[in-house]
Amino acid sequence: MSVGQGVERTGRFRTGCSCVGIDVHCHLVPARFPFPPGGGPVRGWPSMSPATDxxxxxxxxxxxxxxxxxxCWVAERRLEEMDRSGIAMQALSPMPELFGYWIxxxxxxxxxxxxxxxxxSLVAEGEGRFVGLGGVPMQDIDLAIAELHRIVGELGFRGVEIGSNVNGVAIGDERFHPFFSEAEKLGAAVFVHAVRPAGMDRLVGPAPLQQILxxxxxxxxxxxxxxxxxLLQKLPRLRIAFSHGGGTFASLLPRLEQGYSVFPAVQDIMPEAPSLQARRLYVDSLVFDADMLRHLVAVFGEERVLLGTDYPFNFREKEPVARIEEAFADESLRERLTFANAQAFLALDEV
Structure with a gap:
């Protein structure tokens, strides 16, 4: 399904609204949650307390x-904001705290x-303007694989969202390779979002610094x-993207590259230079800065940067298409970053 096909099918765009962007980084929170299984309290289980209408x-x-x-849960609200900000399609994923890895x-x-x-349900309400990136219980690989099969095979999701760590274990750890192998076999995109980050004891200031830093x-x-x-050596066809512009990785990569040339132990675990492997990763555009966005394209390549906003939370990119237009004059590059790269990452042309 191309962006153009989705636009033609829905007919939801206001006259004169040019909506072309595909947002790979936007979240959902249910309006309510069920009681925990078993009837008793379950540590980490969410609930919802209404505040206003x-x-x-x-x-x-x-x-x-x-x-x-x-x-977070009303399709019409999302569609109105998408029209305003030039977004044709959103890939809906859980708010990270709903991963529930600690449950x-x-x-x-x-x-x-x-x-x-x-x-x-929200994808169905969106009439072609939403696709799903579901969550899975990564604390149990067998259960995670089973739910991956369900969301791809039964629900028709384009892939999965996972955390940057699973209860403190890095996602590159070998114990998670079977899950990624299954995602590659299914052709499921993997979107990596930060969750319960390390180093919070080193931050000085209020709670929002968790999201900021x-x-x-x-x-x-x-x-x-x-x-x-x-992971990329074992699974070369895996499509994996990292939120928040890949975080600090673009700055870490030159050190990793230099270390690769200096330390034999690093070369032993990597048969290919880190800089080459990095260009197989996808990252989103959520860096709030045109110069940094240009740097991401230089590091990861023109076909590996995806539009992302963190909608509908307050700490988000509110003018994502305008940010890309600010950073790049070349129209073909703008098109890649705005929608074509996301089409490839989500395999939308295969629908």
């Missing part, structure tokens, strides 16, 4: 986690299935672990 607060372990608007595995799987079913640091380590863990 259009806002609610996600509660985890009896503490407010985040206030969210109904744009007992079978209960975590129940949570993932519930959130994925909500995503599927902690997230990109953890994503950078996650991207590095995919290369140093040999």
């Amino acid at each position: 259009c806002h609610a607060t996600v509660i985890i372990d009896e503490k407010p986690y985040r206030s969210v608007s109904d744009a 007992e595995a079978r209960a975590g799987c129940d949570l993932a299935r519930y959130v994925n079913n909500v995503i599927a 902690g997230y990109p640091s953890d994503v950078g380590f996650a991207a590095a672990s995919v290369i140093t863990g040999g």
Whole structure:
């Protein structure tokens, strides 16, 4: 399904609205959550506390986690904002705290299935303008693979969103390779988002610094672990993208490249230079800066940068198409970054 086909099918665009972007980084929160399995309390299980007609607060372990608007679960609200900001399609994924990796595995799987079913319902309401990137219980690889098969085979999702770490273990660790192997076989895209980042004890300041500084640091380590863990060597057809512009990885890559040329132990684990492997990764455009966006294209390549916003949260890129237009004058490059690269990453032309 191309962007043009989706636009023609829905007919939802206002007169004069030129909506072409595909947003690979936007989240969903259900309007409500079921009770935990078994009837008793389950540590880490979310609930929702209504605040106003259009806002609610996600509660985890009896503490407010985040206030969210109904744009998280109301299709019409999303579509209106998409029209305004030039977005033709969104890939819907869970708010990262809903991964539930820290929940007992079978209960975590129940949570993932519930959130994925909500995503599927919203995709149906979107009339061709939404696709799904579901969550899976990565704390249990067998359950994660089973849910991956369900969301791709039964729900028709284009792929999966996973965390930058699983309870502190880097995603490049060999124990997760069977999951990635299955994603490659299924042709499922993998979108990596920061979750519960390392190093929070080193930050001085208020809680939002977790999102501002902690997230990109953890994503950078996650991207590095995919290369140093040999994942891309084993699975060359895996389509994997990293949120927040790949975090700090673009800055870490020159050090990794130099270390590769200096330390035999690093060469032993990487038969191919890190800089070459890096150009097989995808990253989103969510860096809030035109110069940094140009740097991402230089590091990862013109075909590997995807439009991403972090919609519908307040800390997001509100003018994503305009940011790309600010950074690049070449029309063909703008088209790649705005929608063509995302079409390839999500395999939309195969629908």
